[in-house]
Amino acid sequence: MLRLIGGRLAQAAVTLALLSFATFLLIGLMPGDPIDLAIAGDPRLGAEDAARLRALHGLDRPLVSRYLAWAGAAVRGEFGFSRLYAKPVAEVLGEALVASLALLLPATLLSALIGVTLGVLAARKPRSGLDYTVNFIAFAGVSLPSFWLGILLIILFAVTLGWLPAGGPPDTPTLAAWARHLALPLVTLTVLGLAAYARQTRAAMLEALADPWIRTARAKGAPERVVVLRHAFPNAAVPIVTVTALDFATLVSGALVTEAVFAWPGMGKTIYDAILGNDYNLALLALLLSAAVTLAASLSADLAQLAIDPRVRT
């Protein structure tokens, strides 16, 4: 088991290293470098100054050697400064990560809770009205543009009813203000996430309920609640966990769009602003961090699977 975890950690490290290299190359292909921007901001600087500055900052070296320099510093925990915020990149991202997780974690929990419940209920009575409703919700959730749902919620709750703010971070750091500002993005992301949970749970439960020991349990007179929760659900839990681990990446992507719609100051907005504002140090680390969060989630799903399913433990 330790070997399995070690293997997965090594794999994640390799993925992150490759990703950082690929991103570094792509950023090299983006319009304008920091020196172009500095030159544009000061009319007294000419082409010679630009060349001198490039040499000074090492921007005239080939991309690969610049990458190695970045990676060397990164290993020591130095990720450079942010151009937009004039702060160390790690500091900017710390705040953004907290804001993102404040949205992502409750949304994941809520969508898992609601989605799994709906899936179990639907699987208990296939082809019933409830089953069709859950199916429709799952289908709609997969086909719904998340940003549109967000805008519809803004139209309803912020424009028409005026109950909730249309977006942005809370102006006062009280719990009530946080809740009011988080409500709409949270609902958006939860609806987006629960579709996959409901769909997977329904399929896994249908399969589990068809197992022979379910018939045995019913035959010995176990109440339906016990049959569903005690005998079927644990068997259905394994595929549910597997799929939701894969789906976490989708949820992170969804969170980025949701943040953009609601002007929520999380990772998504940071990545977006960083790329449009030529803040490459920030963009690079933000990207790696969101990838790392996703990989960590999928690793913890693997661990959860080890805990649930004794068969994988050997």
Added chain:
Amino acid sequence: MSQAPLGRAWRRFLSHRAAVASVFVLGAIALAALAAPVVAAATGHDPFAPDLFNRYAPPSGAHPLGTDELGRDLVLRLLYGARVSLAVGIVAALVAALIGTVIGLAAAWFGGLIDAVLMRLADGLIALPSLPLLIVLAAVDPARLGLPRGAMWLDLARIVVIIALFGWVKVARLARAAALSILARDYARAAIALGASGGRVLWRHVAPNLAAHVTVASTQTVGAVILLESVLSFLGLGIQPPTPSWGNMLAGAQELVFAAPMAAVWPGLLIFTTVVATNFIGDGLADALDPRAELHRR
């Protein structure tokens, strides 16, 4: 496929009512999109020319859905947006299917190291959140790759390439699995034993048996691709205004959601309808072309 199984597949598809209805809905949207220039000529409005005295006009005889933030007719903008969104969706899904099939076949045929590298690449792409990577790709400056900047076809081609770079994984896995099982069958082994070249075996024996799977998978990709295009355009990194796409229309409408809320409803509704329809058709095709699916559902 001979005549009889095709007929059976057709009947199975027809029995999936939501899929059949979706074909009509999607057909209507596609026809309307094709007819966009005709509609523009008939109504005498220009979908690209601003009319600043007529901003946010409420629905009227001249503008059935009103006008947008620059006074342009919303119906026309939606129709021209449909051309872009549908074209990108279909072309990108096709390109992704092509890349996926080639990669899947290569992995299955060569095996060993090539298989391992290609499949680890696929695993990596699935495990990572795609949107931040797409944003980085979308921000790449075409001029640095020696391409002209700002041309409309380039906008379209760029987004197709970006989406296809991420969309091939599903098809590739499917194609690999199917190709492996076909290559293990007697007729494929016989062809290899008779000295047929790799290309011939893959083209004559594997590809035809793969067609159904790939068709289903790529139909199911179309919806996801349309969603992705709309997200990127919404973020301002996809199709650039004044060319309308449903995504960038929504971005324009969101900024002014307090002034004209309905302008934000229509493009999203069309995205939603289109994606639901393609997903239903994908479902119907899966039922029709995969005989085992029916057994599974009982």
